[in-house]
Structures are given as structure tokens and as C-alpha cells.
Amino acid sequence: MRYTAAVLSGRLVRLLARIRKPGGGSAIPGLVVNTIAPGYLGHALKSFPDGLVMISGSAGKSTITKMVVAVLAAHGVEVFTNPSTANIAQGLTSALLERSDLRGRVHQRMAVLELDEGHGAALVERVQPDILLLTNVMVDQIDRFHDSQMVADMLHTMAEATGGTVILNADDAFLMEIAGAPDVLAAIRYFGVSDEVLAANPRGLGYTAMTDVRLPAEDGTLLVSVAAREAEVVHAGEVCRVTLPARGVHYAVDAAAAIETAATILGESFDLALAAKTIGSLPPVFGRGEVVEIGGETVEFILVQNPASYQLNLDSMEANTEQVLLAVGSDVRDPSYLWPVDTSGLGTVNMVTGSKAWDAALQLVYDGVAVDRVEPDLAAGLDAFLALPKPAVGHKTIIFTADAMRRTRVHLGLSVNKETV
Amino acid sequence: MSDGTERDAFVIATLFPSILNTNGDAANARVLAQRARWAGVANVSLIEVEHAKQMPRDVDFVVVGACSEPDVVRAHERLAAVQPALEAAGTAGVPVLAVGTGWYLLSQRFLTPGRSSEAGLGLFSGSASKRSQRISDDLVVDTAYGQLVGYENHSTDYRLGQGEKPLGTVAYGSGNGDGAEGALTGSLVGTHLHGPILARNPSFADHLLSRALERTGRTLPTSARAQEADRFAANARSAVTTALGL
Ligand SMILES: [Zn+2]
Numbered sequence: 131m132r133y134t135a136a137v138l139s140g141r142l143v144r145l146l147a148r149i150r151k152p153g154g155g156s157a158i159p160g161l162v163v164n165t166i167a168p169g170y171l172g173h174a175l176k177s178f179p180d181g182l183v184m185i186s187g188s189a190g191k192s193t194i195t196k197m198v199v200a201v202l203a204a205h206g207v208e209v210f211t212n213p214s215t216a217n218i219a220q221g222l223t224s225a226l227l228e229r230s231d232l233r234g235r236v237h238q239r240m241a242v243l244e245l246d247e248g249h250g251a252a253l254v255e256r257v258q259p260d261i262l263l264l265t266n267v268m269v270d271q272i273d274r275f276h277d278s279q280m281v282a283d284m285l286h287t288m289a290e291a292t293g294g295t296v297i298l299n300a301d302d303a304f305l306m307e308i309a310g311a312p313d314v315l316a317a318i319r320y321f322g323v324s325d326e327v328l329a330a331n332p333r334g335l336g337y338t339a340m341t342d343v344r345l346p347a348e349d350g351t352l353l354v355s356v357a358a359r360e361a362e363v364v365h366a367g368e369v370c371r372v373t374l375p376a377r378g379v380h381y382a383v384d385a386a387a388a389i390e391t392a393a394t395i396l397g398e399s400f401d402l403a404l405a406a407k408t409i410g411s412l413p414p415v416f417g418r419g420e421v422v423e424i425g426g427e428t429v430e431f432i433l434v435q436n437p438a439s440y441q442l443n444l445d446s447m448e449a450n451t452e453q454v455l456l457a458v459g460s461d462v463r464d465p466s467y468l469w470p471v472d473t474s475g476l477g478t479v480n481m482v483t484g485s486k487a488w489d490a491a492l493q494l495v496y497d498g499v500a501v502d503r504v505e506p507d508l509a510a511g512l513d514a515f516l517a518l519p520k521p522a523v524g525h526k527t528i529i530f531t532a533d534a535m536r537r538t539r540v541h542l543g544l545s546v547n548k549e550t551v
Numbered sequence: 552m553s554d555g556t557e558r559d560a561f562v563i564a565t566l567f568p569s570i571l572n573t574n575g576d577a578a579n580a581r582v583l584a585q586r587a588r589w590a591g592v593a594n595v596s597l598i599e600v601e602h603a604k605q606m607p608r609d610v611d612f613v614v615v616g617a618c619s620e621p622d623v624v625r626a627h628e629r630l631a632a633v634q635p636a637l638e639a640a641g642t643a644g645v646p647v648l649a650v651g652t653g654w655y656l657l658s659q660r661f662l663t664p665g666r667s668s669e670a671g672l673g674l675f676s677g678s679a680s681k682r683s684q685r686i687s688d689d690l691v692v693d694t695a696y697g698q699l700v701g702y703e704n705h706s707t708d709y710r711l712g713q714g715e716k717p718l719g720t721v722a723y724g725s726g727n728g729d730g731a732e733g734a735l736t737g738s739l740v741g742t743h744l745h746g747p748i749l750a751r752n753p754s755f756a757d758h759l760l761s762r763a764l765e766r767t768g769r770t771l772p773t774s775a776r777a778q779e780a781d782r783f784a785a786n787a788r789s790a791v792t793t794a795l796g797l
Binding site: 277 | 750
């Protein structure tokens with residue numbers, strides 16, 4: 131009964147928040163409960179009889195979490211999970227409140243949580259994971275508060291607290307330091323890419339530091355080939371093909387990580403073919419290689435979230451992309467964001483739009499990219515680009531930042547989901 | 552050259568870009584190289600110096616970007632290893648553009664990640680000092696090369712030293728913390744304007760490029776190819792100044 135009052139308060143606040151802003155879930159109920167009952171979160175997370183899985187690291191955690199949860203469901207295992215917008219303590223508590231009874235208990239037998247590095251490191255002081263997956267260490271070049279070693283230290287803290295198995299990205303040099311650390315007592319499993327996959331990505335995979343040697347196939351799940359949305363992985367001596375939710379080597383690495391994690395959770399009952407089929411039937415990720423029909427024409431959306439993802443997305447674009455719109459919105463206040471990226475591969479950009487269009491166009495011309503037109507008004511820019519005749523090969527491609535994506539979807543009358551707003 | 556021989560390459564060096572490039576400041580070297588090529592300057596060469604031994608003996612322009620705070624000590628060691636070359640460049644009148652922490656490290660005193668003050672390389676006579684709050688915002692500076700529009704992100708003030716002049720006066724933002732922004736000493740320029748300031752402010756870029764070329768008896772030809780970029784830059788600047796009501 132300890133948490134009944136806190137749970138009720140949280141629900142009341144949630145109700146009030148919804149009345150003020152319909153449809154808006156919010157972190158505020160979680161904030162209230164965490165303030166009046168600081169023990170609630172740890173208590174609720176300890177109540178999963180079949181264990182607690184945490185997924186953390188710089189990039190890929192929400193994609194992997196969705197994949198793992200879907201693969202578990204396909205195996206008949208329903209789990210509690212948090213939406214990616216709720217990967218910090220307040221949001222997590224709010225998500226638990228949505229699903230808990232009045233004593234603060236959630237009824238699924240297992241939880242699979244996506245956690246931000248900093249909050250994950252703080253959370254493991256209260257509740258320890260049975261299985262931990264660490265994706266990678268990537269640092270926004272412009273985020274000077276988070277250097278690589280700091281992120282690696284936070285992930286190391288999570289690994290130390292893990293009781294069962296830690297699953298690591300074998301290609302990430304910062305994470306591989308965790309594998310050899312004496313204070314990490316969990317069993318270690320790996321996922322990684324083959325020499326061939328790495329050779330096809332000469333700029334690397336976006337990690338701060340790469341290891342020198344690739345993962346032997348028998349030590350985990352190995353990604354052996356990627357071509358557009360098709361990937362091939364080897365797991366426990368078995369080879370299987372996986373269709374990815376979006377094009378790009380990082381989604382293929384995410385799939386390998388999800389397969390290794392689901393296999394670790396499910397043990398004997400894990401079915402690789404079923405896992406691959408499940409991942410292949412996931413809906414495309416919003417704005418990440420998402421293909422949309424607009425006015426009878428196919429248009430591909432590519433979301434860039436930071437300089438590293440901008441570079442990775444450009445590097446994985448189809449070579450024959452002949453019509454490109456780049457939309458940079460007010461979320462990029464500091465144009466420095468654009469400059470660590472090598473955009474020369476774009477060749478020609480037909481339209482640069484959004485409130486930071488002039489800065490974006492400026493960066494492109496210094497990389498030798500031909501810019502056909504700059505139109506800072508996003509709606510006008512989109513309309514003019516979509517009115518261009520269909521490309522002879524391939525399809526139109528729209529690259530946007532998060533703010534520009536939201537406005538683009540609204541302008542085109544496409545669904546806008548909660549996570550992208 | 553001092554010995555009167557012709558040297559045909561125009562060499563731009565960017566120092567330790569793997570760490571001194573927090574805000575894409577190393578892109579300024581790319582911008583200079585591109586503007587020089589567009590203007591038809593022959594044999595433009597851009598050297599990314601990651602080890603002291605890669606520092607070219609004959610250099611026409613040096614770019615020193617900013618590093619993240621935890622990297623300050625490492626960056627200090629690297630820069631100390633090329634100090635003689637930097638001093639020689641300064642003596643020879645080679646333009647050196649140093650940004651943010653890269654600038655502080657070349658001054659009398661810089662701040663460690665623990666916010667204690669330590670002796671820098673002393674190429675600038677001023678000193679970096681603590682400021683109470685981090686500032687991350689647009690920075691607009693009125694200078695002899697026009698109004699420069701950029702961005703600042705730091706928690707440091709700068710006090711000018713003996714013989715140093717500011718780059719300009721702050722029209723919007725914080726700059727050095729006393730209404731002035733940046734430091735000029737000889738051919739050295741220090742500034743808080745981070746990221747692609749030379750792309751956004753081509754008048755300043757061309758002033759520095761001309762200076763670098765004149766040193767070896769060359770001039771900067773006008774460039775039609777730079778015009779498109781400079782039109783984009785003018786629009787990018789006015790988007791900022793209009794929003795700021797300047
Ligand atoms: Zn972070």
C-alpha cells in the first residue's frame with residue numbers, strides 16, 4: 131500500500147495534464163510521483179518476475195528496443211516497455227503509472243527498457259538489470275557536455291550493475307573496454323559487422339572509436355552483408371536474411387543487436403527465422419528511409435538528428451538519387467551543426483528550404499554541391515520540389531531535420547506521431 | 552619567402568582537427584582553400600596536422616579550432632609540440648585564426664575542465680577567465696571588415712593583454728564579456744565566433760586570405776564562383792540579424 135497515494139496523485143496530475151493539452155502524455159505525472167515517492171520507480175521496476183532488460187548507448191536504442199519487443203511478442207512473450215520519448219526517469223515513471231495497478235505494480239512478467247546513458251547510470255543504483263545491451267558510443271561534435279569517455283563511463287556503470295548478461299557492440303572500442311574490465315561480472319555476448327561490411331563503409335560506422343579486429347561469427351550475431359533494405363546475419367552458425375525497417379547499415383547493425391538480445395532473453399525457445407520474419411514486418415521507421423506516396427509519386431524521407439546521423443544517412447543514400455530536397459529548420463539554431471559533415475556526395479540539391487535554408491545552402495556550395503534553388507519558406511519549397519517532373523531513375527528524396535520533418539508532415543497532411551512532435 | 556625564392560604552393564594548415572573541431576571550426580580551413588581555388592590561386596594545399604611532425608615548414612595560413620572542455624589538457628600538449636612553428640608563423644606575418652578554447656590555449660592563461668587557470672602558450676598576451684554562466688547564442692560583432700555574424704558557446708571571458716586590440720565591438724551577444732570581442736595581435740586573430748565564420752562572413756575571409764597572399768607577393772583575384780556562396784552568406788547573415796532586430 132506504500133505507493134497508493136503517490137500512484138493516485140500521479141494519475142490525477144496526468145488527467146489534469148490531458149485536460150489542458152489533449153493527447154499529450156507528459157513527464158509531469160512521473161515528476162510528481164518521483165518527488166512525493168522517490169522509491170516508487172525502483173520498486174515498480176523490481177516487480178518484474180522474469181527480469182529486467184535495459185538497452186542503452188548513444189544511437190539505435192529505440193529501433194533496437196522496438197525490434198526486441200516485437201520479436202519477444204512473436205515468441206508469445208509480452209513485455210512492459212517504455213516509449214522512446216520516456217527514456218529518462220520522469221517519463222519512465224509516467225509510462226509505468228499508465229500500466230500499473232493502485233499498488234504501483236505492472237502486470238507483465240518482464241520489462242525491456244530503453245534508457246538514456248545518464249539516466250541509465252543513475253537508475254542502476256536503485257535497480258539492476260538482468261540483461262543489458264549497449265549499442266555504441268557516438269558523440270555529437272557540437273555537444274561539448276558529453277565527451278566520449280564520459281558516455282563510456284556511464285555505460286560502464288550500467289555494465290557493472292548487470293547480473294546476467296551484457297551484450298556489447300564488438301566494433302566499438304569504448305564498449306570493448308567494458309568486456310575486459312574486472313568489475314564487470316556478467317557474461318558477455320556480442321554483435322558486430324564483418325570485414326566486408328566495414329569495407330563497404332569506408333567512413334566507418336559513426337562510432338567514436340573502432341576496434342581493430344572484427345567479431346568472430348561464433349561469439350555472437352554477425353552482420354555479413356547489407357544491400358539497401360536487405361541484410362544477412364549469422365547467429366549460432368545459422369545464416370538468415372532480414373528485411374530492415376529502413377535502408378542503412380546502422381539499421382542492419384540494430385537488427386543484429388536485436389537478434390542477439392532476443393536470443394539471450396529467450397534462450398532455448400529462440401527461433402531465428404521467426405525473429406528475422408518479425409523484424410522484416412516492422413513498419414518503416416518514421417522519417418528514416420520511410421517511403422511515402424505523394425500525388426502518385428514515390429518520395430523517400432530521411433531524418434537527420436545530429437551531424438553523425440547526417441553523415442551516415444548521406445553515406446547510405448542510393449547512388450542514383452537525382453532529386454533531393456534538404457530542409458533545415460529552426461531546431462538547428464547554430465549552423466555549426468552542418469559543417470562537420472561531408473556533403474559532396476550529393477552532387478546536386480534541387481531545393482534547400484526551411485528557416486536555416488541559407489546556412490544549409492552555404493555549406494553545400496563549399497562542398498562543391500550544386501544548389502538549384504533556395505526557398506526559406508518550407509511550404510513553398512516543398513510544393514515547388516514536388517512539382518518537379520518525376521526523376522528518370524529512382525525517386526524524389528527529402529532530407530530534413532526534426533523540426534522540418536514535423537512541419538513537412540503537417541504541410542503534406544501526413545500522420546504526425548507523438549514521438550516525432 | 553625571406554630567401555627570395557618562389558614557392559608555388561599556397562599552404563593552409565589546420566591543427567589537430569580530430570580534437571580541435573568541436574563546432575566544425577576546422578571547416579574554416581576548407582572554406583579558405585575553396586575560396587582560394589575559386590579565385591584561381593594555384594596549388595592550394597590543405598594540410599590536416601594531427602602530429603607535430605606533419606606541421607609544414609612553409610605555411611601560409613593556420614587554423615586552430617576549438618576543442619571540447621574535457622579535451623583541453625590533451626589539446627594543450629599537442630599545441631605545445633608545434634609552438635615553435637606557430638611562433639615562426641606569427642613572426643613571419645602568417646595569419647593564424649584561433650577559435651574558442653583553441654584561442655585560449657594560445658593565450659597567457661586558459662581554464663582546465665576543473666575550471667582552474669593554467670598557463671597557456673602565450674602567443675596572445677591576454678587571458679581567458681571564468682564567467683559565471685555559459686552562453687550559447689548568436690554573436691554579432693562590428694569590425695573593420697564589416698559586421699560579422701556568428702555563434703558563441705562558452706563559459707569564459709577574455710581580458711585583452713598588452714598590445715592586443717579587439718576584433719570588434721559586440722552588437723549582439725557576450726563576446727569577451729566587456730563589450731569587446733576577440734583579440735588581434737600581429738597576424739593572429741582570436742575569436743569566440745565558432746563554426747564556419749569565414750563562410751558566413753566572406754569579407755573577413757578575403758581580408759585574411761589577401762593578407763596571406765600578399766606576404767609572398769601575391770594578390771587575391773576576384774572570383775565569380777564565390778559570388779553564389781557570398782549571396783547565400785549574405786542571406787544567412789540577414790536572416791539572423793533580422794530575427795535579432797539589428
Ligand atoms: Zn547526451
